[in-house]
Amino acid sequence: MGRVVVLGVGLTKVGEHWNKSIRDLFVEAALRAVEDAGIELSDIEAVIVGNMSSGYLQGQEHLGALMSTWLGLRGVATAKVESACASGGVAFHQAFLAVASGIYDCVLVGGVEKMTDAVTEDVISALIMADDQEYVASTGITFAGLNALVYREYMRKYGVKQEEIAYFAVHDHKYARDNPYAQYPFEVSLEQVLASPLVADPIRLLESSPISDGAAAVVLCSLEKAKSIKSEGLVEVVGSAVATDILSPHEREDLTTLYATHVAAERAYKMAKVEPKDINVVEVHDAYTVLGPIHLEDLGFVKKGDGAKFVVEGNIEKDGKLPTNTFGGLKARGHPVGATGIYQIVEVVWQLRGEAGKNQVSDAEIGLAQSVGGVGSSVAVNIFRRLR
Amino acid sequence: MIPSVPRVWREIRYRYRLIGCKCTDCGAVYFPPRPLCIKCGSRKMKELKLSEDGVLINYTIIHYASREFKYQTPFIVGVVKLREGVKVLAQIVDVDLSEIKEGIEVEAVFRKLREQGEQGIIEYGLKFRPKIKPK
Ligand SMILES: [Zn+2]
Numbered sequence: 359m360g361r362v363v364v365l366g367v368g369l370t371k372v373g374e375h376w377n378k379s380i381r382d383l384f385v386e387a388a389l390r391a392v393e394d395a396g397i398e399l400s401d402i403e404a405v406i407v408g409n410m411s412s413g414y415l416q417g418q419e420h421l422g423a424l425m426s427t428w429l430g431l432r433g434v435a436t437a438k439v440e441s442a443c444a445s446g447g448v449a450f451h452q453a454f455l456a457v458a459s460g461i462y463d464c465v466l467v468g469g470v471e472k473m474t475d476a477v478t479e480d481v482i483s484a485l486i487m488a489d490d491q492e493y494v495a496s497t498g499i500t501f502a503g504l505n506a507l508v509y510r511e512y513m514r515k516y517g518v519k520q521e522e523i524a525y526f527a528v529h530d531h532k533y534a535r536d537n538p539y540a541q542y543p544f545e546v547s548l549e550q551v552l553a554s555p556l557v558a559d560p561i562r563l564l565e566s567s568p569i570s571d572g573a574a575a576v577v578l579c580s581l582e583k584a585k586s587i588k589s590e591g592l593v594e595v596v597g598s599a600v601a602t603d604i605l606s607p608h609e610r611e612d613l614t615t616l617y618a619t620h621v622a623a624e625r626a627y628k629m630a631k632v633e634p635k636d637i638n639v640v641e642v643h644d645a646y647t648v649l650g651p652i653h654l655e656d657l658g659f660v661k662k663g664d665g666a667k668f669v670v671e672g673n674i675e676k677d678g679k680l681p682t683n684t685f686g687g688l689k690a691r692g693h694p695v696g697a698t699g700i701y702q703i704v705e706v707v708w709q710l711r712g713e714a715g716k717n718q719v720s721d722a723e724i725g726l727a728q729s730v731g732g733v734g735s736s737v738a739v740n741i742f743r744r745l746r
Numbered sequence: 747m748i749p750s751v752p753r754v755w756r757e758i759r760y761r762y763r764l765i766g767c768k769c770t771d772c773g774a775v776y777f778p779p780r781p782l783c784i785k786c787g788s789r790k791m792k793e794l795k796l797s798e799d800g801v802l803i804n805y806t807i808i809h810y811a812s813r814e815f816k817y818q819t820p821f822i823v824g825v826v827k828l829r830e831g832v833k834v835l836a837q838i839v840d841v842d843l844s845e846i847k848e849g850i851e852v853e854a855v856f857r858k859l860r861e862q863g864e865q866g867i868i869e870y871g872l873k874f875r876p877k878i879k880p881k
Contacts, residue, residue, distance in 0.1 A: 507804050558806045559806050
């Protein structure tokens, strides 16, 4: 297996891009990544596009050919990768495999989602497609509702209070403030979060990731090719894994542990030859507040049931034991579903390169990004290490 | 979602009658029925008519729903553990939102689930309500 390096990254601001189409967003992020990589577009041999809902929300499929057309990359190999909200992380894994296999030297992988083309009730329909249409969506439950089941079970099993869990949203907003690409670059108080309307009891609006537009892209290269282009700022992909769980959470024995995270993390740690204690900076997929603590536990950073306390006690601050979601996470950076996994990776890469601005973690060497589809049904864990 | 009659029609047998399956090798029970056992890998699955009552073990109240369900909000969706031990996701009806709690006994009731699209194809199925105790 060849060594794989992140050569360039690029993204658009997350937000409501009324004047930009899904291809405008993708092309903007892709061109920035290519420029950052210091290569020519013609160096790209394959384009992988992560996206969940373009078919439903835009009436547009075949994003691989669409995006490569608009990038002027006639002839290039391409595919769209869909794994619900994990589409970005899983697309990245596919691009990693493509370069690690030695078949391609240079691959562009991007994620894109354009959610504001539709009204909220249709976005709700699109998101529940992450679970079983015939026996789950037909009950009327929403994606937030499925996560609400997890939330209730977590509070009951570990005796954790909603105030402790909801604090994750406060944390995210605090770090979005200094992220110029964040959808909501401002702070919120715990009181505001807890006073916001119920979406799916007990989940409140300000505990939920928003409806977002955005695109992010990464240029992956073989180590040899990367070294021929630049010697500084290289970040190696040292671990990359994807795992799955039983699709519908109510069929599982325990809602409070998302098994696929355990499996994907274990594989990625093993490949990277690291342990949880070696990780300096983390991005977790907190689509709803309760998932933040659960992911930190399942990734092996803290004991089951102690995740919320770990967060409230300041351990995930930028100068804490385990700096986490230092650009605002899904809650405040925003969650353009199929692009989110790539945003997380770009943010980890910035931290490892020392380009994180006011949110810079001092001397971060190893970072981890976790991307989740459905209620823990598909999980991608990617681990990165700064090359000196 | 594109409205479709056959998509609803082919599930009727399982949805209306609560028919699942049982693994003849390890005894695991599933709803809806499936061709192989998730627990042991066996393909020897036998259809099983499930009991129409159970216990509510978890629930949420949906306040914002999709186009097809928004007229029903707020409504309860819960996880019902049937007597066979299998868990089913369903709406919980005929109960005041303030009276809903885990642990109550519930029974299946035949109801309309949703209307699909402008053609108005109606999907029926089972919901659950608090068990009415015989006097
Ligand atoms: Zn079995």
